[in-house]
Amino acid sequence: MDDANSASDWMLYQAAVENLDVVLGPSTTEQIRNETQDSELVPQIIERRIFRSWLDWIYEQEPLLATFASSEQEDLIAKFKKLDEQLPVAAQTEVRKRVLQQYPNLHGSSVSGSQLGILRGELSKQRRQWPVRELFKRIPRLIQTLKPCFFMSPLAVSQYLPLSGDASETLMFDVVIFDEASQVFPEDAVPAILRGTQLILAGDRQQLPPSNFWRRSLSDDDDTIVNDDDDTEIDQLVGRESILDAAIGLLGRPFEDAHLRVHYRSKDESLIRFSNNFFYRDNPLLTFPSPGITDSWYGVHDVFVPDGRYDAGSKSSPTATRTNRKEAERVVDLVFEHFRTRPVGETLGVAALSRAQADLIEQLVEERKIQERDLDGRFNERPREPFFVKNLERVQGDERDHIIISIGYGPTVESGVVHPSFGPMIQEGGDRRLNVLVSRARQRVDLVHSLRATDIHSQQKGGRLLRRYLEYAENPEKAFEAHVTMDSSAELESPFEEAVESALISRGHKVARQVGVSGYRIDLSILSEDGTKHDLGIECDGATYHSTAAARDRDWLRQQVLEGLGWKIHRIWSTSWIRNAEAELTKVEESLAAARSRLNLDEDKSGVGQPIPEPSSDLADSDSPMEIINPSTPLEFHLEPYQKAPDTLPPTSGGDLQYEPSDNLIKLITSIVEVEGPVHKDVVIDRIRDCYGLGQIRSRNRDKILRHIDSAQTNGDIRGDKKAASLGNFIWFRDEQLNRAPRSPADITFGHIPPTELETITVSIARAEFGVPRRDLITVVARRMGFERTGPRITEQLEYSIQELLIDGRLVESFGMIHVPGSGSDGKPNIGPSAKPGEPSAVRDEPSKPANTSQEPTAAAKPTLRGGPRRRKKVRTSPTPTGRTGSLVERLRSHGLDVKDMRAEGGVLWVIGGPELDQLLKEFKEVRFEFAPSGNNDTNNWFTRESQPAWWTSDKSA
Numbered sequence: 005m006d007d008a009n010s011a012s013d014w015m016l017y018q019a020a021v022e023n024l025d026v027v028l029g030p031s032t033t034e035q036i037r038n039e040t041q042d043s044e045l046v047p048q049i050i051e052r053r054i055f056r057s058w059l060d061w062i063y064e065q066e067p068l069l070a071t072f073a074s075s076e077q078e079d080l081i082a083k084f085k086k087l088d089e090q091l092p093v094a095a096q097t098e099v100r101k102r103v104l105q106q107y108p109n110l111h112g113s114s115v116s117g118s119q120l121g122i123l124r125g126e127l128s129k130q131r132r133q134w135p136v137r138e139l140f141k142r143i144p145r146l147i148q149t150l151k152p153c154f155f156m157s158p159l160a161v162s163q164y165l166p167l168s169g170d171a172s173e174t175l176m177f178d179v180v181i182f183d184e185a186s187q188v189f190p191e192d193a194v195p196a197i198l199r200g201t202q203l204i205l206a207g208d209r210q211q212l213p214p215s216n217f218w219r220r221s222l223s224d225d226d227d228t229i230v231n232d233d234d235d236t237e238i239d240q241l242v243g244r245e246s247i248l249d250a251a252i253g254l255l256g257r258p259f260e261d262a263h264l265r266v267h268y269r270s271k272d273e274s275l276i277r278f279s280n281n282f283f284y285r286d287n288p289l290l291t292f293p294s295p296g297i298t299d300s301w302y303g304v305h306d307v308f309v310p311d312g313r314y315d316a317g318s319k320s321s322p323t324a325t326r327t328n329r330k331e332a333e334r335v336v337d338l339v340f341e342h343f344r345t346r347p348v349g350e351t352l353g354v355a356a357l358s359r360a361q362a363d364l365i366e367q368l369v370e371e372r373k374i375q376e377r378d379l380d381g382r383f384n385e386r387p388r389e390p391f392f393v394k395n396l397e398r399v400q401g402d403e404r405d406h407i408i409i410s411i412g413y414g415p416t417v418e419s420g421v422v423h424p425s426f427g428p429m430i431q432e433g434g435d436r437r438l439n440v441l442v443s444r445a446r447q448r449v450d451l452v453h454s455l456r457a458t459d460i461h462s463q464q465k466g467g468r469l470l471r472r473y474l475e476y477a478e479n480p481e482k483a484f485e486a487h488v489t490m491d492s493s494a495e496l497e498s499p500f501e502e503a504v505e506s507a508l509i510s511r512g513h514k515v516a517r518q519v520g521v522s523g524y525r526i527d528l529s530i531l532s533e534d535g536t537k538h539d540l541g542i543e544c545d546g547a548t549y550h551s552t553a554a555a556r557d558r559d560w561l562r563q564q565v566l567e568g569l570g571w572k573i574h575r576i577w578s579t580s581w582i583r584n585a586e587a588e589l590t591k592v593e594e595s596l597a598a599a600r601s602r603l604n605l606d607e608d609k610s611g612v613g614q615p616i617p618e619p620s621s622d623l624a625d626s627d628s629p630m631e632i633i634n635p636s637t638p639l640e641f642h643l644e645p646y647q648k649a650p651d652t653l654p655p656t657s658g659g660d661l662q663y664e665p666s667d668n669l670i671k672l673i674t675s676i677v678e679v680e681g682p683v684h685k686d687v688v689i690d691r692i693r694d695c696y697g698l699g700q701i702r703s704r705n706r707d708k709i710l711r712h713i714d715s716a717q718t719n720g721d722i723r724g725d726k727k728a729a730s731l732g733n734f735i736w737f738r739d740e741q742l743n744r745a746p747r748s749p750a751d752i753t754f755g756h757i758p759p760t761e762l763e764t765i766t767v768s769i770a771r772a773e774f775g776v777p778r779r780d781l782i783t784v785v786a787r788r789m790g791f792e793r794t795g796p797r798i799t800e801q802l803e804y805s806i807q808e809l810l811i812d813g814r815l816v817e818s819f820g821m822i823h824v825p826g827s828g829s830d831g832k833p834n835i836g837p838s839a840k841p842g843e844p845s846a847v848r849d850e851p852s853k854p855a856n857t858s859q860e861p862t863a864a865a866k867p868t869l870r871g872g873p874r875r876r877k878k879v880r881t882s883p884t885p886t887g888r889t890g891s892l893v894e895r896l897r898s899h900g901l902d903v904k905d906m907r908a909e910g911g912v913l914w915v916i917g918g919p920e921l922d923q924l925l926k927e928f929k930e931v932r933f934e935f936a937p938s939g940n941n942d943t944n945n946w947f948t949r950e951s952q953p954a955w956w957t958s959d960k961s962a
Contacts, residue, residue, distance in 0.1 A: 074580040117780040118773035119143040146774040158192040172818035185248040193247035207248040210283040213433040272302035293520040306477040312454025326360040343382040351389040353404035361412035362395040407445035414454030422459040434466020451477040572599035649679040651694040681736030684756040775821035915955040
């Protein structure tokens with residue numbers, strides 16, 4: 005009877021079993037019975053089975069997850085870290101390489117008036133050297149090649165660098181960068197901006213505004229400044245007080261903005277929390293938590309001097325020092341206490357609100373140093389970050405491990421009353437000055453003051469915030485309600501983190517959740533046994549990890565910052581945890597043991613006399629291997645020996661020029677031109693005279709030779725250009741001869757030197773000398789060709805050649821000198837690539853905009869004369885590449901490209917240049933070009949004998 009009463013329940017049970025087997029698969033119920041007899045665990049088992057099936061489905065969709073191994077991922081991240089750390093060194097090495105390769109041979113110049121010659125002359129002087137401004141005016145291009153990056157104040161730019169209404173007479177730069185742009189008046193910035201093609205402004209509107217301190221100084225040398233900080237005047241310019249403000253007003257038009265979102269300096273969040281709350285509330289800085297919970301050294305510390313008095317002066321004592329001596333003495337005590345008790349290498353700086361207080365502190369420090377000589381070495385133990393005492397206006401840009409701030413102002417000597425005068429704090433921009441002052445420290449701030457927060461009743465924003473900062477220093481934890489370093493009730497981001505936390509607690513560890521205050525939080529932390537430190541931070545690949553788009557930020561930058569703050573970080577991958585949680589917990593225990601061992605070792609080593617390694621950013625200090633780079637080898641001028649054609653007659657010749665058949669004479673002319681072209685017609689006539697053994701050529705025979713030269717041109721046996729003024733009397737066998745290296749003169753007549761070779765020599769000398777006066781260029785070209793005297797004819801011919809090069813854009817004239825376009829010795833900006841081929845080339849020299857510096861610079865330009873006439877204008881407009889007018893060679897050369905066509909000799913057609921020609925050459929759709937990074941012997945630079953990158957095609961149909 006009892007069984008009958010339970011029959012309905014049994015039927016329901018059986019139906020549930022069948023449904024479960026249908027949904028989760030056959031024999032599911034049987035497997036659950038084998039696993040447990042406790043019905044309360046059944047829902048958990050079913051849930052796990054569902055999740056496992058879901059996970060298997062995901063693995064099928066994403067095979068990479070199925071094969072994921074945490075050890076392989078960690079190895080991959082480690083390789084990425086190593087490569088990323090090597091990247092800055094590689095970039096620096098590449099910059100050094102490109103700069104040094106541009107360096108000239110300072111000992112090889114023979115042109116005293118050239119830029120190189122002028123510099124060599126100035127270096128040889130013992131006295132009476134030219135002023136800096138005159139030197140920049142005389143040799144601007146050479147200076148930019150030697151030092152492509154200038155570091156100058158805006159006023160120094162106006163003082164030293166030439167500027168003209170003509171851009172060719174202005175020393176131009178690819179990029180102009182302003183640091184601390186909030187301190188630069190717009191009118192001071194404009195002259196520097198006019199000298200660049202791109203502008204970058206780096207600054208913070210919440211930091212120091214422009215003031216007369218910066219306006220009167222041409223450098224950071226404080227010895228030249230006479231200024232009372234208490235009377236600093238702010239120059240408001242119709243709401244645009246700085247160039248940064250002016251640029252922000254133009255956002256979306258010529259300017260784009262990018263914000264620094266991460267705060268790297270402070271090793272304790274309390275050091276930046278005040279600024280984050282009052283100055284960066286709209287765009288708060290992301291900060292990282294400190295591993296110490298109760299470390300009394302870090303953070304903001306209040307140092308009250310109850311007997312401190314400010315000497316503000318009075319009727320009975322009209323000569324006021326505007327200082328607080330008691331407070332200054334307390335600051336000095338703290339300075340010497342720091343150097344006696346803190347580790348070697350821990351840096352220190354002192355900042356005072358007024359110049360007078362800073363001067364008094366510096367005086368007292370010097371007096372104390374005389375008494376305590378044993379600490380002299382501690383004041384300069386870190387050359388890059390020496391000890392300093394500065395006033396408020398001069399501290400921006402500095403940072404130290406420990407900063408001592410002296411307020412100075414307080415109860416007066418006479419009455420003990422606090423006057424509402426706090427120097428620059430109550431002036432316009434005083435709040436931003438305070439922001440600068442309180443954010444200089446990496447580890448600790450000591451705020452030394454003789455007045456209480458309640459003594460300040462100023463209505464100025466700076467005064468009100470000074471009061472708030474005093475309150476904050478007195479009780480940082482009470483100042484902001486948001487002060488939390490760890491919250492046991494904080495919600496974890498995922499069940500994965502909850503599972504890790506539960507497992508760690510079950511092993512007896514003290515675990516903190518979501519460690520941090522503002523911005524970045526560490527998922528979990530294992531505390532020390534006494535609960536005073538975070539021994540190990542644990543990062544799970546949860547929402548924070550996946551929400552970071554860049555692998556560099558996600559996988560190692562954050563961890564690098566945290567480890568720099570003293571954290572030891574261990575990452576648990578969710579995929580590995582799901583597969584084998586126990587194995588991952590074992591790894592956690594191993595990391596924890598290593599972290600605690602390291603912490604104990606560090607504590608044993610800490611203390612006075614133990615040096616802290618100084619961080620290095622120098623290339624030479626890097627552990628990564630650095631390529632040894634030497635300046636480019638001195639350029640040597642080469643003239644190829646002139647090869648004369650054999651003075652033999654054709655076999656069928658009768659030996660008498662007057663009766664020589666036309667076919668024989670044309671063959672003779674062609675054989676001479678094939679060897680010597682491009683060659684002057686008069687030289688061909690001389691060669692024919694020698695072949696026939698004649699003493700001279702009579703006019704009748706001369707006319708006959710000239711007629712046969714014309715016939716040979718008409719028949720296509722040889723080539724020439726009767727219409728080109730510079731080439732009218734020259735003939736050649738094939739166009740490739742127009743690109744041949746300069747040769748020794750054919751004879752003693754200067755006019756017999758091919759114009760193409762003269763132009764190549766002229767450009768090469770202008771390049772090697774970084775600029776030559778026109779008259780000196782004419783002289784040195786003639787000398788290089790072996791002509792000691794430059795008469796009217798030689799001068800006229802070279803003047804014409806130079807003018808043609810100027811019109812064609814292969815040379816430019818500026819600052820009274822002729823040079824190649826661009827700022828470097830190769831006619832291009834020193835670091836970046838050349839301008840794009842095919843762009844219009846103007847007589848006036850305009851620097852090109854910086855481009856991707858990974859491209860290789862193109863080779864030095866060579867003559868690109870065509871067989872047809874050269875029609876030149878001051879500005880060339882390139883024809884459409886795909887236009888099928890003229891031969892392929894002519895159309896390539898119309899884009900200013902250096903072409904060598906060796907196809908007639910069984911070779912290929914070469915276009916000299918690097919990867920930057922890729923897009924342009926693709927527009928010549930009738931042929932396919934291949935790239936050869938080193939070219940071959942046909943593409944070697946005739947002047948330096950160095951290989952050049954080039955593109956080639958063997959297609960003979962075009």
